[in-house]
Amino acid sequence: MLSNKTIEIVKSTAPILAERGVEITSYFYKSLFEAYPELLNIFNHANQKQGRQQTALANTVYAAATYIDQLEVLLPAVKQIAHKHRSLNVKKEHYPIVGEYLLKAIKEVLGDAATPDIIEAWGEAYQVIAQVFIDVEEEMYNKAKLEAWEEFKSFKVVKKEKESSVITSFYLEATDGHPAPIYQAGQYITVRLSIPGEEYLLNRQYSLSDSAGKNTLRISVKREAGENIDQNGKVSNYLHDSVNVGDEVEITAPAGDFVLHDEANSPLYLISGGVGITPMLSMLKTVSDNQPDRLVTFIQAAKDGDIQAFGSEVNETIKSMTNAKKYVIFEQPAVSDREENNFDFEGYLDIQKLEQLVIEKDATFYVCGPVAFMGSVIGNLQKLGVQTEHINYEFFGPSIELKQYQEA
The missing domain is CATH 2.40.30.10 (Translation factors)
Known part of the structure; x- marks a missing residue:
């Protein structure tokens, strides 16, 4: 249990973390890997180079500072991160190492502003936050061991x-x-x-x-x-x-919480861009196997017919269902696409096209694809009146804010 003083100090640092969080986490990862290069066997090097991991951690630390007195608010985000940790084989023995180098990074970047009281408070807070992750991940490891395999x-x-x-x-x-x-x-x-x-x-x-x-x-x-x-x-x-x-x-073993959790027979929209079709196809085929009468709208965006994947498989699955339909959007259809008439719309999946396709505003929506694609689609769905709680989406890699990608 954190003291009121610790909670007050941690919450007071939230504005600083919002402003300099990426600077802190960038220093953190650099010093961590210099001291423990073997951890590079776990982390995604590409996400490090792109800065996505640093941004994601900065967002997490900022959220933890903001909600340090009500961490239960963060539980959905914790579970999403924990799935990735379990899938990458992050273990509880890694957390003390992370804590040590995170505190060092805060001290290094903030300098004199990182007073002993602040460092002590964050040390206590980190222990509590880390234990939340450890407990959630332990349940996931036990479940994987029981239903599949370890590591x-x-x-x-x-x-x-x-x-x-x-x-x-x-x-x-x-x-x-x-x-x-x-x-x-x-x-x-x-x-x-x-x-x-x-x-x-x-x-x-x-x-x-x-x-x-x-x-x-x-x-x-x-x-x-x-x-x-x-x-x-x-x-x-x-x-x-x-x-x-x-x-x-x-x-x-399989992991992740971007799953087809709506077991009811409510309308369903599966919207994908590019390789984001992969989880959408799994969901479509699962519904076909278990709820063949469910109302499903499958929307696939791709550059053209050469890039588009699973066209025939989607068609066969749709035909096996009684209330399913699909729409294909090609950004730049080729001459052969026009000759074969194998797409429904040309250009980007913008708000005008979504307005024609999204008839059931109270449906359940799943969106997956490039970050800019998801930001645009989710923002436009909200403008069309779809409630945020009805929209599910998945990042390929660390979660980041979508706001910068959503149309004004």
Whole structure:
């Protein structure tokens, strides 16, 4: 239990953290990895280079300072982060190390402003916050152990299938012969690889793109190009170029809270951009298996028909349902797309198109895709009268604020 004095001091530092949080967390990660380079076997290097991890941690620290006297408000965010930690094999023994270097970063960046009272208060507060994460993650580890497996497990690629010019699916089967675990539509797994020339192990999280109950787990991976090769593509492109049928990869048990949790027969909208279709397809196929009469609207945005993935699979799934329909939006349709008439709208998924497609404002919405896409779609849904609590979305990587991406 934190004292009133500690709570008062921590809450009073919130404005400083809002202003200099990224500076603090950037210093934190730099000094942490210098002292414990082995932790680079856990963290996503691309998110570090892009600054997304630093921003996400700064947002979390700021929120913790703001709600230090009512941490239960943060529990949904804690659970989302805890899923990622469990999937990356972050353990309770890592938390004292993180706390030590976070306090050092606060002292270094704030200088004389970080008085002994402030550092002492934050030390006490960190222990409480860390214990919340540890307790939540312990439950998740126990659940994974009971329903699937602990830590990483070896899986063999039994099928590799090209879905579009940039997306390839990998079908994974446990090397110990055990069946694939049951998971919730929308969850992901962490793939860990040792890539020649890389000093540390590399981890990436990929959504499961099929419904559960199969003998295999399927992930569908986008090939990166341009600057994204260095930022995101080391693992993804290695999977495309060097991992083939018969090869083995290590994965963690399915995780994540971006799941199809609405069991009622209410209307459902599944909206995706680019490779964001992967969890949406898992949800569509799960509804097809269990609620084939449910009213579902599947909206897929892609650059063109060459980039679009799973067109035939979506069509087949939609046809198996009685009240489902799909709409395809191509940003820049090719001549062949026009000849084949394989799309419904041209351009971006803007508010005008959403206004035509979103008939049921009280439906449940799931949105996944690039950050700018999600920011625009979610902002426009809200403008059309959809309540925020009806909108679910998932980031590929650390969560950041969407406001800067939402249309004015």
